[in-house]
Amino acid sequence: MNQLLRKGACGTVTELMDVITLFSCGCSLLTKLTVLMIHQNEMSIIVNSAVKDWFDIIDHESRSIMLRYAKIGRRVFISQAVCYISSALSILYTRFPPVEYIRSDPTNSSAIMIGVPLWPDCWTPTNISMNHYMFLFIFQSITLIVFDACYSNCDSFFFGMIMHLSGQFRVLSANFKYFSECSNNEYYTHQLVKLIERHQHLLTMANGFEDIYNLLILIHFGIAIMIICISGIILLISLQSSDFAIVVDMVCRIFLTYFQLFMYCYTGEQLRTEAMNVKNIIYNSPWFNMPLSTVKNMVFVIMRSDYPVSLTAGKIYEMNVPNFLAIVKTITSYFSVMRLAFKENH
Template structure:
């Protein structure tokens, strides 16, 4: 076939989960057609509502943290504030990078459109299916642990009676509300509902960012697998026409350059988000570890389980980013090995020289970085865990 007639269905399949999440946030790029006035208004309203829900937790939380004098309470409050700040930063980055995200999606659409063989399409679908699984797993952990933290944990703490014999009903996120009495009805219920909805926005941002990384990087992995097949077919026949060799060699070079251009665009689009995720989650993990120890000593089983679920979701989220980067690096290494193992002597005279440039380009590093500071790899994930444990030990020594 001259082109993939089902490319539109394929695009819907690989982006469905991520598109649904980011569309609710108002940051999913529009299609090739221009947005209507109604669509622009809806997009603006979604962004305003999302920001309002984020700040209704962040600002009161910061005020509460600044006014609180007890070190242990400040430490327990810090992960929530940092995670909300991370979500706000990532959300702003998604809005600012919308055109670049759109270029990445356009590039993916073109790749699916120009597929000329069923085997290549199957390879791309296999990689896309892995990306969908990663997005679904990330969303399950984020929504499951996060929403339980904002709904189950407040009720698990129960009502608190302070020194003035006043009953205090805990909120999902502590905050300072100036002259508003957050304990009276219906003020308490309204604040509780807003903080719960803010959690939905926060976890949707994280899931959407992870989804973009999974979709983009796994698509690149599929293209690298196709590149390996193109390299092998280049030398599969001992006797080839001159024009046929030139055509196949040009196809390999063009495909290789196209992949590198795509990865350069992806890294430029997601490097800030990846950096925020890795650095922020490292700090949060060590704080959550401390909270687990505190609640364990108090024999608060429900709170301990809730904190443990949040800790697990943070580690899973970091692992998702690092795993996708590791898959890309592994596939790029396979391309480099394949280029070095090509049976160049099967090519006609003087045509084998073209393999040298392919080998040089194939051995150039192909990685996704977080802010050009650290590579996304399983080694980086291990470093994050070790760093979190080190900070956790330091935190215990300081507060004991």
């Protein structure tokens, strides 16, 4: 970003947008790693709880539920890794200098180079030696790949942990359903205590995860909106000038940013839905056949479930699918107004 302030906007629109995106995502990644390091004790409790869940599971139905949610997390991890690594490789491919040029002039100290992965061509000094240039290119290439891998893993870890918590709420709902079908009165008190303790444990884990990640989600939310808006303006300008190469680049950038935003909203929606489903299972159970003391205790479980379990952006904006659709609708309306303004200017 210091180079952008000193050198100015001398590169292409796509190159400058790459710089803004990398700088913004780099700040987001640094914040994520810092916050996770500060809360490493809390995160270790959540991770150890997840590991313990896999060791303690014994019945086939619960294992099937956990495997189903784990597969969702695995698919998201693979898709994200492929997208990030592909984008990094495409940048390296487009910026790599021709091999013939390197072989023909390996000691040139005044040639204008093709460019490096992390900034526009015009930011590279014209008097740089070939050896220095190749070292800079290799160093920035490794940095870009490591950056993409870390960013992808942070998001995949978040998604995987929320999917695991959602799966545990689904397992708890199944256990409450099985509990309601039992007719042994002595079973009720002992088993209900275990289910209530499990419910409280999951609520504690979910609220702890929200306390750690709400600031990170807010930063990610703001950066995503900024990238979408800037890319949308560039997209509208490129459509006016019929520069379809930039149009395709901006469309892909907007789509990937929307996908990241949707991932956070989907996980928040899934966690809230599964947590609320516990209340619905208890409410629809044959509670009228249970002992009065058990029914009273189950009422407290329902009351506790009325406090929503959700993911928020800085405890301001709830991350769920309806709010994601509202964001898309608002930004689309903004782009429509901008498009009309560009038409009038032309």
